[in-house]
Amino acid sequence: MSTQSVVTAIRVLEAVSDNQPAGLSELSREVDVPKATVLRMLRTLGELGWVAQSEAQAGKWVLTNHAFAVASRGSSGSVIRDAAMGPLNALQLDTTETVHLAVPDRGYMLIIERLDTPHVLRAFLPLGSRLPMHASSTGIAYLSAADDAFVDEYLAGQLEALTPQTVVDAAQLRVMIADTRARGYSINEQGLSTGITSIGVPLLGSGGVAAGSISISGPSSRIVPAKYQEYGEAAAGTALEISRALGAFSTKAY
Template sequence: MSTQSVVNAIHVIEAISTLQPVGLSDLARTLEQPKATVLRALRTLEELGWVEQGEAPAAHWSLTYHAYAVAARTGMRQNIRDLAIAPMSALQEESSETIHLCVPDGRNMVVVERLDSSHTLRAFLALGTTLQMHASGTGLAFLAASNPEFVDDYLSGPLDARTARSLTSPAKIRDELQAIRERGYSINVDGRSEGITSLGAAICDHSGTPIGSVSISGPTSRITESHFNDFGKSLVRTARMITNRLSGTR
């Protein structure tokens, strides 16, 4: 790839991040580039997993979840952490449990920040750990906030069980996603690790697209059903605060 091609690709990514979903004509007009030049960059970026094209007739272009994940693990990660750390700290102090911040990468969620509980017995996921969406609190919350096409695509792939309580049936996962939408947060009891319960809520960008999730995690023996309602409300409030900080609103 020539230097100019790299420059064009970067400009395309930057424009899509601001305008998405955006059509080829509008993108070319914004970049003041021929459609053919922009389309070549789009096809290369699509092949590498950075952008995706919607269905006809609009066929608009958007950044993929992979693009968000790569950015979160590099420069954008620090920005997300900076904006999320205060609400996460307040949630950790309120719940006294471990708080995780995750972003999507393909079919997984990736842990990009963690605030540990002071309890000796606690949940622990190293930074960079990947979590299957259907088997984690953050992943289920993310799926519940995702568009139907993403959910359909995810459920058409492998749904391996992490534990005996992992959800692996597409129908049961869809039912659970609807329950999450109604209550506002996910509840994952022993679904990824036996003896660990995690509640999650999605973090969205200015357009309402989910770009991550925040969770409260701890031993199932301590995070019992009697805590779900209070923890869930606090979690939703925290996710909304982070979402507002990311979008520059109050």
């Protein structure tokens, strides 16, 4: 396989990940190559166990469990997940709301773990979801711990509105980031999904460098302003425990 074919195959794989379940026409537009080429790449990736046709939607393609397993092994995400699982379980039991664990992925936050609430009405993000940083509590939390150069570069890019409440003004986002740093947790009221409110806190890795974030998410009817401080402080305590396990011996205030 030529270098260009490898590049195209990887782009197709990424397009499936971003749009799954994804159809042939959609993938062809996404990677800007002919359908015949995309189909050939899909068949090759399918033979290798990376993608498969969706059982629920004919003609659509999805990533396989093999793809997720390979991506997880040896990654920084797996180290963070290992350190986080115990504290996150305790946080979920304490709050009874959905808890997410996310790591940065090229301007997005990648959901690598989710602990579900027993409530029927709940926040739900599939594992592997990529959330725009400006539109998510995990993203704003991460930006609050990131260095200024990273924040400047991110805010200079195109900021898409996912709901009517998504903040896309760079100046407003800077205020949100500063507020998050000051109080120790982010608050996202329906900026990612209508009817869902989330509280986020950053995770620090070795040397106090931003490594990821966690969030408590649920219906806005349950996560009301009176709960923000309680949940924010609970998430901050959990994040501090995880960060210590990751080697972040920092005096940075949560």
